[in-house]
Amino acid sequence: MYLLYSFRLAFQSLWREKWINLLSVLTIAAGLFMITLTFFVVYNIDLATKRLPARFSVMLYLDDGLSEQETGSIIAQLKKNNAVEQARYIAKDKALEELKGVLKNADYILEGIDENPLPASIEIKLKKESVNIASVKKFAAEIKKIKGIAEVEYGEQFLNSIHSIKGMAKAGSLSLIIIMSAGVIFVCYSTLKIAFYRRKEEIETFKLLGATRGFIRAPFVIEGSVLGMFGGIASMAAAFAFYYVLFYKVTATIPILKILVFPLETFPALPIVGLLLGIGGAVIALGRIRFS
C-alpha cells in the first residue's frame, strides 16, 4: 500500500511550507470560530422559541351574567378540543384580586370603582404542537363560535413577531454558516492549489511512471485534512475560551446571561467539521486528473 508514503509526502510538504500552512490553519480556525458563534446564537434563539409554548396562553373573556351551568358547559366544550392542554376558569372576583395584586403600588388606579368591571375569563394553555400561528388562529376562530364567549385574545402580533424573528435569525445564520464554510473550503482550496502547482513537475513524473489518480491525490487530501483538522482544533480552543469567559466570568457580573446555553457537542464537532471541509477543499483543488 502506498498510503504510508502518501502520509510522508503530505507531512514533508506541510513542513516545507510551514508558515503558509500556519496562516491557512489560523484563517480556517477564524472561519470555524465564526460558524460556532453563529450556531450559538441560532441555538439560543431556537431554545427560547421552544420555551414559548409553556408561557403562551389564550384568554377567553365570557359574557356577563352566565350561570354556573353555562360556564361549566363552555369549559367542558373547550376540554374536548384536541388543541387544549389545560383550561383555568378565572371568576370576576378572582380577576379583580389578581389585578389588585399586580397594581399593588398603584392602587389609586382602582379608587372610585364601585363595581367590578372585569369579566370572568378562561385561561387556556395549548398543547406544544398547537402553538403556531396557523393552529392558534384556527383555534381562536372555532371557540369564538361557542355561545357565551365575548372575546378571544392571544397576542397575535406577539406570536407573529416571534415567528418572523425566528425565521429571519435562522435564514441569516444559515446564510452566514454557508458563506463561512465556503470561505474555509476556499482557504484549503487555494493552499492546496498552490502546493499542487509547486509540485506539478513531480506529479507529471509520477503520472509517466504509472501513478494512479489515487496515488497522486492521496497526499493532497491528507494535507487538506490536516489543515482543516488543525484549524478545527484551534477554533475549538477559541470556542472553549469564549465559553469559559462567557459562562464563568461575564455571568458573574451579568447573571441574566445564565439563561444562555452553549451546546458542548460543538467542541468535538469542530475538528471533524474542519477535517471534512479540508477534504472538500482538496478535492476541488485537484479537480479531474488527466493522463494524456
Added chain:
Amino acid sequence: MIHFSNVTKFYENQAAIKNITFSVEKGEMVFMTGPSGAGKSTLLKIIYLSEKPDEGSVTIAEWDLSKLKESNIPFLRRNIGVVFQDFRLLDNRNVFDNVAIALRIRGMLEGEIQEWVMEILKMVNLRHKADSFSRALSGGEQQRVVIARAIVGEPTILLADEPTGNIDPDTAAGITRLFKEINARGTTVVVATHNRELYRNTGRRVFRLDSGNMVGEEIG
C-alpha cells in the same frame, strides 16, 4: 510487442511524424535514429502515452491504444520503463527515493522496496550513491539513476530517449552495455538516438527517421 500502423501526429497543423508503420517484436532491441526534429521523441511519447496519435493505430503489448480507457493508462505505463531525455529526476530526493518511487507507485511494501532498489543500484554501479541527492551527481550518474528507475519495476518494454546525449564516450559505452544486459533478460528495448556509435555493429534493426517520415530500415 509494439505495432504502429499509418500513424500521424500533428503539432499546430505541422506533422511531427507522418504515416509511420513499423513493428517491434517481443524481446527485440531496436534503434530509432535521425537528426533533431526527425520525430524520434514524438514516436516514443506515443508509445508511453504522453501523446495521442491523430491518425492511424498503435498497439502496445496487446493493448489497442485507441480503445484504452484513461483510467487504465497508469497500468499500461507500469509495463513501460522510460529513460527520459530530460531525466525527470526529483531534485529534492536522494538516489534511493528517485528509484524507489517507481515501486511505491506500484504499491510495493517498503521492506521489499529497500532490498530491490539496492539490488538495481548495484547493477548500475550506484549503490554507494544511494543517499546522494540527484542534483549532486554527474550527468552520467544521473543517467544511470534514470535507467535504474526505468528498469526497477521489471517492465516488458524499455524506451530510452537520447540516453547518451550529454555524456562522455566511455560512459555511453557502459550505458549501451547496460541496455544489452537488460534486453538479454527478455525486455524489449527501443533506443532513440542520433549517436551512430550506439548502434554501429550491434546487429540490431535501426529505423531511420527524417522530418517525421520513416525513410529506411537497416541493420546496425
